[in-house]
Amino acid sequence: MPAHPRPNSKKERRQESEKLILAAAEKVFSEAGFGGATMQLIADMAGLPKANLHYYFPTKEALYRQVVENIFQIWLKAADVFDDADGPAEGIGAYIDAKMEISRRHPAGSKVWASEVMHRAPVIQDYLETTLLQWTAGRAAIINRWISEGRMDPVDPDHLLYLLWATTQHYADFGHQIETLNGGQPLSDAQWDAAKENTKRIILKGIGVVDPADSGPSGQADLGSRTSRPE
Template sequence: MPLQKTITNKEENAGHKQAIRRENEQQILNAAERVFAEFGFKGSTTAKIAQEAKIPKANLHYYFPTKEKLYRRVIEDICDSWLHSADLFDQSNDPREALTGYIHAKMDLSRQRPLGSRIWANEMIRGAQFTSDYIGKNVKEWLESRIIVIDKWINEEKIARVDPRSLMYMIWATTQHYADFNAQIEILNDNKSLTDEEFETAKSQVTEIILRGVGL
């Protein structure tokens, strides 16, 4: 029972068989996220993912029959966390507060979960083969409703007259840059990863420039 050993065995558990399954799946999904983020879909091997998850390859294929199904599942999970962070946009009616909160949330996500961002970037570079449906529905819907909000701010003369779409793309691009291009940033930072302090500076600078950029 090699796998069960790694599980936080809380006292005497009842028939938590599904719990075991969930734990194992999570183990695999975590490993898959790491490997897919580094090597992309085609470049990743199920053997490597199994090795990272510390289970035999055949066992991985028991939980996820094909590499594609595993990949789709990883992508789905990432999408969920994206959409969740997107909600931060709605925490206030005040543009300054809403934008600040959203930018901060996206920056924090880049720092805390860079792998997801990288897998997403990989997907987009490849033409969004597995994600076009999701984008066409969820992301598009979210974006369009937020565009309405921004347009309202413009009409109320709370912010400058900017194209909401271009603004959102700028926020996405800039915040995700700190995850996707982390390697480049590190090299340019004398081969040292950003300290928490440096990252906070970046965060406030990004916020400041964008806020001023929309006239706040």
């Protein structure tokens, strides 16, 4: 019995083909940009006839948009931790973990997104003005609630989110630079764990939040000096 049996149903074959195409497109768009990428290059990378690409994605723009939306949906899923978190330590800490892991697992997708935005989002500007705007407003409301409850220092939620995005996505967008500074080697599992822990510690302490891992045996910390405000 083969280790990877071929999909049997029409639906499974379609899903497998789309997966191959999207993975190849993500890589080609990340390296060549939208203008430099061609459907033939993507077909060659996927190991499929060019006609197959046009069957699933009629135009290069449609395929590009799907690649960009896919990485954004992955980012949105990572942000679910905000909605159910007990507080900023748990919510922001888990968000940093998730975003760092996405940078590790999907570096090409992050580069595609960065390149699109740096070119003033010619393909996905409508997405930025709707989905991203709504998502950011929702997370900002949660951060403002934590601030009003005295659970973190008063900071501008938008700028905090920009900081989180820039820091975590740096590990994807500037992966080559990081590898160069790491002796020409990709980060090991231990180094990724250390990067996540250091990033959480620096950011959480910077906004006046105590990471539960750094607090005493009860999991609590003395927040009096932080939450006290002059009358």
